[in-house]
Amino acid sequence: MKKLQKLTAGLMFCVAATTFAIPAPQALAETPPDMLVIANRIDDITTLDPAESFEFAGSDVIRNVYGRLVNFDPLNLEKGYEPDLAESWTVSEDGKTITFTMREGVKFHSGNPVTAEDVEFSLRRAVILAKTPSFILTQFGFTPENVNETIVADGNTIRITTDKKYATSFVLNCLTATIGGIVDKKLVMEHEKDNDLGNEWLKTNSAGSGAYKVVSWKPSESVTLQANEDFYLGAPAMKRVIVRHIQESATQRLLLEKGDIDIARNLNPEDIAGISGKEGIAVDSELRGRLMYVSLNQNHPVLSKPKVVEAIKYLIDYTGMQDSFLKGQYTVHQSFLPKTYLGAIEDKPYSFNLEKAKALLKEAGVENLEIEAGVREAQERVEIAQSLQNTFAQAGIKLNITIGTGKQTLTRYRARDLDVYVGAWGPDYPDPQTNAGTFAYNPDNSEEAKATGLLAWRNAWDPGDLTAKTEAAVIEGDRDVRKKMYEDIQREFQARAPFAIMFQKIEQTGRKSNVKNLNLGGAITAVAYWPVTK
Amino acid sequence: MTIQAEPGKGRRRSPLTSIAISTFKTTGTILATMLGLLFVTFIIGRVMPIDPVISIVGERASKETYEAAYQAMGLDKPIIIQFFYYIWDILHGDFGQSLLNARPVAEDIRRVFPATLELATLGTFIGVLIGVPLGVLAAVRRGSWIDQIARFVALIGYSMPIFWLGLVGLLIFYGILGWVGGPGRVGIFYVDVVPSVTGMILVDSLLDGNWTVFKDAMSHIILPASLLGYYSLAYISRMTRSFMLEQMNAEYITTARVKGLSEWTVIWRHAFGNIKVQLITVIALSYAGLLEGSVLTEIIFAWPGIGSYITTALLSADMNAVLGGTVVVGLVFVCLNVFSDLLYKFFDPRAK
Numbered sequence: 001m002k003k004l005q006k007l008t009a010g011l012m013f014c015v016a017a018t019t020f021a022i023p024a025p026q027a028l029a030e031t032p033p034d035m036l037v038i039a040n041r042i043d044d045i046t047t048l049d050p051a052e053s054f055e056f057a058g059s060d061v062i063r064n065v066y067g068r069l070v071n072f073d074p075l076n077l078e079k080g081y082e083p084d085l086a087e088s089w090t091v092s093e094d095g096k097t098i099t100f101t102m103r104e105g106v107k108f109h110s111g112n113p114v115t116a117e118d119v120e121f122s123l124r125r126a127v128i129l130a131k132t133p134s135f136i137l138t139q140f141g142f143t144p145e146n147v148n149e150t151i152v153a154d155g156n157t158i159r160i161t162t163d164k165k166y167a168t169s170f171v172l173n174c175l176t177a178t179i180g181g182i183v184d185k186k187l188v189m190e191h192e193k194d195n196d197l198g199n200e201w202l203k204t205n206s207a208g209s210g211a212y213k214v215v216s217w218k219p220s221e222s223v224t225l226q227a228n229e230d231f232y233l234g235a236p237a238m239k240r241v242i243v244r245h246i247q248e249s250a251t252q253r254l255l256l257e258k259g260d261i262d263i264a265r266n267l268n269p270e271d272i273a274g275i276s277g278k279e280g281i282a283v284d285s286e287l288r289g290r291l292m293y294v295s296l297n298q299n300h301p302v303l304s305k306p307k308v309v310e311a312i313k314y315l316i317d318y319t320g321m322q323d324s325f326l327k328g329q330y331t332v333h334q335s336f337l338p339k340t341y342l343g344a345i346e347d348k349p350y351s352f353n354l355e356k357a358k359a360l361l362k363e364a365g366v367e368n369l370e371i372e373a374g375v376r377e378a379q380e381r382v383e384i385a386q387s388l389q390n391t392f393a394q395a396g397i398k399l400n401i402t403i404g405t406g407k408q409t410l411t412r413y414r415a416r417d418l419d420v421y422v423g424a425w426g427p428d429y430p431d432p433q434t435n436a437g438t439f440a441y442n443p444d445n446s447e448e449a450k451a452t453g454l455l456a457w458r459n460a461w462d463p464g465d466l467t468a469k470t471e472a473a474v475i476e477g478d479r480d481v482r483k484k485m486y487e488d489i490q491r492e493f494q495a496r497a498p499f500a501i502m503f504q505k506i507e508q509t510g511r512k513s514n515v516k517n518l519n520l521g522g523a524i525t526a527v528a529y530w531p532v533t534k
Numbered sequence: 535m536t537i538q539a540e541p542g543k544g545r546r547r548s549p550l551t552s553i554a555i556s557t558f559k560t561t562g563t564i565l566a567t568m569l570g571l572l573f574v575t576f577i578i579g580r581v582m583p584i585d586p587v588i589s590i591v592g593e594r595a596s597k598e599t600y601e602a603a604y605q606a607m608g609l610d611k612p613i614i615i616q617f618f619y620y621i622w623d624i625l626h627g628d629f630g631q632s633l634l635n636a637r638p639v640a641e642d643i644r645r646v647f648p649a650t651l652e653l654a655t656l657g658t659f660i661g662v663l664i665g666v667p668l669g670v671l672a673a674v675r676r677g678s679w680i681d682q683i684a685r686f687v688a689l690i691g692y693s694m695p696i697f698w699l700g701l702v703g704l705l706i707f708y709g710i711l712g713w714v715g716g717p718g719r720v721g722i723f724y725v726d727v728v729p730s731v732t733g734m735i736l737v738d739s740l741l742d743g744n745w746t747v748f749k750d751a752m753s754h755i756i757l758p759a760s761l762l763g764y765y766s767l768a769y770i771s772r773m774t775r776s777f778m779l780e781q782m783n784a785e786y787i788t789t790a791r792v793k794g795l796s797e798w799t800v801i802w803r804h805a806f807g808n809i810k811v812q813l814i815t816v817i818a819l820s821y822a823g824l825l826e827g828s829v830l831t832e833i834i835f836a837w838p839g840i841g842s843y844i845t846t847a848l849l850s851a852d853m854n855a856v857l858g859g860t861v862v863v864g865l866v867f868v869c870l871n872v873f874s875d876l877l878y879k880f881f882d883p884r885a886k
Contacts, residue, residue, distance in 0.1 A: 216726070260716050
């Protein structure tokens with residue numbers, strides 16, 4: 001019996017010893033000086049082909065791997081687009097043709113020179129492949145049939161002809177989107193299969209000229225990038241960038257605190273609070289493009305009264321929400337262009353004002369209003385809806401909340417079936433048109449038009465002269481004049497649209513304080529690793 | 535053509551024939567089970583109210599893009615045809631492409647399954663190594679402090695959420711004490727250092743003779759493996775205890791004792807000898823359970839295993855990946871069943 005006890009004790013000891021006493025290789029207090037290690041949720045990456053990618057984590061990779069004709073300077077996003085692979089450009093007199101002159105001496109990772117022919121191939125390819133983000137280019141009238149005439153390389157220049165006159169800044173902003181990535185024609189075509197223009201191969205490989213090349217992408221595990229020593233802006237300081245898929249906020253925080261990663265991108269407010277003020281760790285807040293808004297269906301007999309619309313904008317506790325359950329994640333923003341977009345304004349004319357709202361409702365002769373709000377089952381949205389329910393009730397409006405899945409709620413919204421919608425909108429490309437064209441534009445408000453893609457239509461709202469003003473802004477050639485036009489559109493929208501834009505998204509990032517110059521891309525683009533030093 | 539029966543054959547089966555028959559039977563069972571499994575998963579996959587096309591092309595895709603993807607996925611064909619295509623492809627070792635990452639599902643599974651296999655094997659090893667002696671001891675010393683400890687350990691193992699235990703374990707052993715490596719399979723410096731042969735880093739680093747990587751991988755796997763080991767320990771020790779109790783009360787044990795055999799022989803040769811077969815089933819089941827992949831453990835420890843692979847795929851309606859993963863997990867169950875049957879025959883004379 002003793003033997004048995006001894007044996008058991010011995011075994012337990014052995015296992016315990018292996019468990020705890022294995023000398024962990026000396027945990028390094030920090031990552032190597034030329035390596036950047038990031039924890040992020042990257043399970044949304046479906047492809048690394050710039051003509052196809054339309055998710056956040058994919059855009060993050062592609063921005064660092066592919067050059068574009070024009071691009072944003074990560075250290076000065078406010079400045080707007082700047083020359084990248086194109087050195088300069090001219091616009092024809094009729095405003096329909098832009099001719100880019102290519103920068104000399106830039107090479108792809110393969111060693112092939114970047115030529116106008118590669119640009120021609122890349123843009124035509126994006127139109128012909130017709131993947132999800134292709135609308136960003138095809139809105140200028142490019143079709144698979146006409147690309148041979150509309151996108152043409154000629155020596156060192158590339159000529160792009162749109163179907164009508166558009167604002168140059170509109171076209172150029174769209175070319176800074178992920179879909180504007182320039183691929184290595186020779187390399188890609190070597191891997192073409194069944195006329196797929198190399199799409200299959202490019203989903204998992206890279207053929208760019210940017211600061212980094214893709215070493216490996218293991219889905220839901222990691223993305224490894226290696227510096228391009230010949231990058232035309234100079235070799236990046238971080239020779240290797242590893243993005244690891246770490247789902248859990250708490251796990252990300254532990255790794256950051258131990259120094260096993262440099263950046264943690266998905267920390268929840270509790271973990272952000274937990275690391276704030278710790279030595280060697282800094283927290284960055286960067287504005288992103290997503291907006292939170294409430295909209296009122298104009299088919300509703302009461303909600304369509306201008307005074308009711310105005311009253312409701314005074315019945316929202318903007319700062320109360322910002323400072324409580326949205327703390328650190330959203331900031332009050334009341335116009336449809338996210339901050340950092342061309343023409344974005346920071347006017348905040350509305351605040352919670354019960355007396356004013358009550359007076360407006362009285363003027364409108366409204367009593368005992370009962371309305372239904374649709375909201376999808378995301379925590380922050382439900383909490384916003386509950387806050388509205390509370391403040392509306394103080395003015396005698398009964399708000400019934402219907403919580404549904406994203407699909408259910410969206411289906412009803414698109415069918416104009418909701419009185420009130422509480423939801424979010426994220427811009428598709430870095431030009432003001434992406435939001436103006438949906439909030440303030442609705443040429444045909446009739447039921448038959450079925451313009452379900454337009455937010456104004458979904459709320460049965462005819463924006464009146466704003467539709468024409470939005471159309472005019474899209475074709476205004478002068479960037480400053482165009483900026484002014486959007487400012488005016490937003491102010492008019494703010495005053496009378498049945499939309500109350502409430503918040504803009506903030507992304508909070510935990511970072512080792514020795515990491516410098518990291519820019520996540522703000523509201524308009526994606527992360528840039530090449531300026532990073534540590 | 536007629537086949538003439540050879541004299542002497544047919545009355546008594548030769549050992550070869552009986553092996554052939556039992557192999558045939560086993561194979562038949564495996565095939566029927568697998569086909570049933572495929573059919574059920576496929577049907578569930580197709581009736582699920584998620585539009586797989588939307589999950590690929592996104593909400594804002596144009597109608598043309600949507601249609602192209604719809605046809606490329608073969609969704610325009612009747613369901614039964616889709617099912618036959620699917621079976622046909624699987625017979626050719628092709629699980630199709632993951633809708634989400636555009637890679638062959640077989641390749642994905644080759645990548646994620648070894649990670650789970652490594653973790654589950656080590657976990658079961660720990661579970662058996664501690665659980666069995668603990669269970670035996672608890673039964674032999676019924677009511678003693680060691681029995682109380684065994685019961686307490688099993689209770690905690692059953693009632694603590696693994697999510698919480700994993701985080702606390704990480705916080706203490708990695709965060710504060712620094713005894714073990716953090717989440718992930720190896721430290722970033724050792725990623726892709728040893729060539730992948732089996733996909734199991736512990737094995738690969740040994741094959742490569744690279745001790746540094748082996749130690750690093752060990753320091754990363756030991757915490758999640760202990761955690762899984764703990765859960766299987768809780769189960770195994772409880773079952774061992776109850777099996778042993780049954781035996782210890784039997785008359786033959788008293789007889790053996792009266793005969794003056796040493797307590798050691800009585801417990802291990804007589805009593806334990808008789809519960810081996812039952813234990814094999816328990817251990818095989820617990821092992822199979824771990825091989826399915828423990829989703830929560832995998833998420834906390836950023837362990838790229840098959841559990842989180844299937845879950846992610848399921849949430850994004852990536853049916854090829856879900857079906858591929860399910861088939862592999864099903865196959866594992868079937869194989870373990872066959873294997874434990876073989877072990878029965880080895881250990882239990884009656885089953886021969």
